[in-house]
Amino acid sequence: MNELFTFLVLSLFVVMSPGIDTALITKRTISDGRNAGYKMALGITTGSLVHTFAAAFGLSAILMQSAVAFEIVKYAGSIYLIYLGLSSFISKKKNDTTIDERQHQVEEKKSAFNQGLFSNVLNPKVAMFFITFLPQFIKTGENATQQLILMGVIYTLLSISWFFIYVFFINYLREWLMSPKVQKVMDQATGLVLIGFGLKLAFDKQQ
Numbered sequence: 001m002n003e004l005f006t007f008l009v010l011s012l013f014v015v016m017s018p019g020i021d022t023a024l025i026t027k028r029t030i031s032d033g034r035n036a037g038y039k040m041a042l043g044i045t046t047g048s049l050v051h052t053f054a055a056a057f058g059l060s061a062i063l064m065q066s067a068v069a070f071e072i073v074k075y076a077g078s079i080y081l082i083y084l085g086l087s088s089f090i091s092k093k094k095n096d097t098t099i100d101e102r103q104h105q106v107e108e109k110k111s112a113f114n115q116g117l118f119s120n121v122l123n124p125k126v127a128m129f130f131i132t133f134l135p136q137f138i139k140t141g142e143n144a145t146q147q148l149i150l151m152g153v154i155y156t157l158l159s160i161s162w163f164f165i166y167v168f169f170i171n172y173l174r175e176w177l178m179s180p181k182v183q184k185v186m187d188q189a190t191g192l193v194l195i196g197f198g199l200k201l202a203f204d205k206q207q
Contacts, residue, residue, distance in 0.1 A: 007137045007151060008158070014133075015159045023193040024084070024119055025163055026170060028112050034171040036112040041163035043116025045156050048130075050121050052152025055130040056145045076122050078202035084115065085194030 021044050029037030120126055134151050138144050 003137050003139070008154070010133075011155050011158050012162075014129075015155070015162045020119065020123070020194070020197045021116075021159075021163070022166070023197070024116060025167060027191075027194075028115070029167050029170050030174060032112065033174065034167055037167035037171065038164060039112035040116040041160060041167060043113040043118075044120045045116075045160040045163065046113075047117050047120025047126070048156045048159055049152065050117075051127050051130045052134075052149060052156065054127060055134060056148040056152065075202060078198040082195050082198035082202075084119065085191040085196075085198060087191070089188060089191050 024044070025037055025040050028040040130152065134148050134155075135144075137151060138147050
């Protein structure tokens with residue numbers, strides 16, 4: 001019981017701490033609204049489930065032990081984050097949006113789930129977190145795989161609960177945040193955060 005309580009408390013602190021996920025959700029909620037923020041959150045937490053099962057069945061261990069596999073996933077993830085960050089600096093200079101541009105914006109809105117999913121799955125640091133954090137709470141003498149899956153699911157539920165609450169409240173500030181000046185500052189700020197995380201991920205070394 002003590003191990004479970006400790007796991008819940010630590011997991012909650014990890015979930016609530018600002019990071020890549022918070023930056024992505026904030027940017028998407030402000031730019032496209034609450035539903036897009038929810039989809040982004042669902043994509044991110046789905047990625048957590050992917051890492052949970054990978055850790056439970058040993059795939060993350062292989063990733064952490066293989067320098068080549070780690071580097072491939074690491075650079076893919078860092079490039080994707082930098083791309084998302086740079087996209088924040090691409091301003092809309094024309095007020096008259098063409099049909100093609102409108103269609104592109106619709107597609108962008110539909111891709112919120114995929115952006116969240118890919119940003120999470122392509123981050124080997126998330127895999128490292130799951131394979132190093134979860135095993136600390138495994139009880140010896142019991143099925144380790146089942147315990148890892150259970151803890152991963154609990155962590156995911158905590159994550160989606162917090163993200164949904166976060167999106168719900170930040171959406172009320174959207175009208176103010178959507179003003180041209182504030183939006184420009186927020187876009188550039190979150191863009192810099194994403195680029196920073198992407199560069200950090202690229203230069204981080206495998207432990």
